[in-house]
Amino acid sequence: MTYNAFYGTIVHSISLNQLDIVCNGLLVVDNDTGSIVTMEREVEDVVKVLERLDRPYKLHRLTPQQFLFPGFVDTHAHAPQYVFAGSGMDLQLLEWLNTYVFPAESSFKSPAVAKDAYNKVVSRFLRNGTTTCSWFATIHLDACKLLVDTIEQLGQRAYVGKVNMDQNSPDYYIEPTEASLNDTREFIEYTQSKKTIITPVVTPRFAITCSSALMHGLGKLAQEHDVPIQTHLCENPNEIDFTCSLFPESKDYTSIYADHGLLGEKSYMAHCVYMTDDEIDMLAKHNTGVSHCANSNFSLHSGVCDVRRFLNKGIKVGLGTDVAGGFAPSMLDAVRSSFFASKCTLMAHRDRKQDYEHLGTAELVYLATLGGARVLGLHDTTGNFVVGKAFDALVVDLDSQGPVDLMGNETPLQMVEKFLFNGSDQSLAHVFVQGRRVAGSMSSP
Numbered sequence: 028m029t030y031n032a033f034y035g036t037i038v039h040s041i042s043l044n045q046l047d048i049v050c051n052g053l054l055v056v057d058n059d060t061g062s063i064v065t066m067e068r069e070v071e072d073v074v075k076v077l078e079r080l081d082r083p084y085k086l087h088r089l090t091p092q093q094f095l096f097p098g099f100v101d102t103h104a105h106a107p108q109y110v111f112a113g114s115g116m117d118l119q120l121l122e123w124l125n126t127y128v129f130p131a132e133s134s135f136k137s138p139a140v141a142k143d144a145y146n147k148v149v150s151r152f153l154r155n156g157t158t159t160c161s162w163f164a165t166i167h168l169d170a171c172k173l174l175v176d177t178i179e180q181l182g183q184r185a186y187v188g189k190v191n192m193d194q195n196s197p198d199y200y201i202e203p204t205e206a207s208l209n210d211t212r213e214f215i216e217y218t219q220s221k222k223t224i225i226t227p228v229v230t231p232r233f234a235i236t237c238s239s240a241l242m243h244g245l246g247k248l249a250q251e252h253d254v255p256i257q258t259h260l261c262e263n264p265n266e267i268d269f270t271c272s273l274f275p276e277s278k279d280y281t282s283i284y285a286d287h288g289l290l291g292e293k294s295y296m297a298h299c300v301y302m303t304d305d306e307i308d309m310l311a312k313h314n315t316g317v318s319h320c321a322n323s324n325f326s327l328h329s330g331v332c333d334v335r336r337f338l339n340k341g342i343k344v345g346l347g348t349d350v351a352g353g354f355a356p357s358m359l360d361a362v363r364s365s366f367f368a369s370k371c372t373l374m375a376h377r378d379r380k381q382d383y384e385h386l387g388t389a390e391l392v393y394l395a396t397l398g399g400a401r402v403l404g405l406h407d408t409t410g411n412f413v414v415g416k417a418f419d420a421l422v423v424d425l426d427s428q429g430p431v432d433l434m435g436n437e438t439p440l441q442m443v444e445k446f447l448f449n450g451s452d453q454s455l456a457h458v459f460v461q462g463r464r465v466a467g468s469m470s471s472p
């Protein structure tokens with residue numbers, strides 16, 4: 028029955044274009060619920076304010092090199108692919124799946140392989156400040172349950188999906204339609220019964236590996252259990268051609284998901300690099316979100332996604348590391364890759380003598396935090412420091428121990444930018460999820 032109080036600079040996103048930098052801010056967390064109970068700005072006499080509290084508190088005064096920042100939200104990552112992250116980026120999507128991904132994922136049939144890998148990947152993501160992550164697992168029910176258990180133990184907020192594949196997959200990594208649906212149902216019920224901050228998510232790998240019957244069944248399952256849906260969409264030109272050839276009755280790739288009941292306000296689609304205006308309008312109409320996976324789009328040379336097209340239509344957008352199509356498990360890298368993708372788009376527009384605005388700092392912070400929370404439908408729970416939300420937070424520390432050097436005359440905004448572009452996991456003194464410290468480069472506060 029105590030409070031944790033943080034006093035110092037607090038930085039968070041209010042909206043796409045609004046970065047709120049609070050000086051002498053006071054943020055109080057209820058340690059029982061892990062929720063934010065107070066958030067005040069320009070507090071002069073912090074002890075006087077805290078004396079009004081009805082319970083004992085512990086005050087943490089942030090140093091001038093430190094600031095509070097919301098935990099990162101990664102809207103798209105493949106937990107099993109972490110085993111080869113940083114290797115095998117010589118191929119493009121379909122060849123890459125057959126050569127590296129399917130053999131690696133099939134080894135998760137073994138619980139021992141899954142246990143070791145899942146422990147490593149979730150720990151690594153937390154250390155990098157990813158307090159919320161949307162995970163793809165594999166087709167194996169037991170290993171999927173193991174991932175949920177591991178995440179629960181390590182304390183991350185997560186969406187977890189059992190992957191579905193009943194066609195166009197290798198003999199050693201495929202499942203019959205009925206078994207795929209039954210295992211998905213069991214996985215959803217298993218995860219929901221735990222009553223944690225982990226949510227099951229229906230996860231058809233992509234239309235190529237899913238029969239029409241499977242996709243219809245998954246759409247129904249998602250509806251019955253009121254759970255979200257995640258998948259891939261319009262990532263690579265060869266993938267799009269093959270997909271459309273498999274479902275000639277649908278108008279385009281996006282329509283394939285719509286025609287199978289998989290496009291809705293609880294759905295979010297990774298990549299969306301090659302989308303026609305009609306398809307973008309369809310996402311807007313269904314209030315479906317987009318996960319922008321810039322590192323992966325570069326690494327598998329899929330293409331450069333212009334997220335401005337989605338933002339201009341009011342479509343929900345967040346960032347995804349897409350480990351291991353993306354090689355980096357850090358959302359700081361997702362920010363930097365998105366920045367580069369945006370600059371590439373700017374240069375392409377300039378060559379055509381068209382105006383274009385690249386993503387700015389406020390937008391990048393939004394996409395990596397609150398925007399991702401909106402994509403996952405978690406914007407009332409996490410993403411910034413509004414009273415009532417969970418305390419999912421990073422204590423960023425730019426002291427000389429880490430990779431950033433401060434000259435002493437930086438504005439708070441410049442400190443945020445130095446963190447985004449030069450920081451690392453060493454810059455994260457503490458990582459909190461729902462008020463619980465789950466990682467950090469310093470000893471407990």
Ligand SMILES: [Zn+2]
Binds near residue numbers: 103105259352
């Ligand atoms: Zn992916």
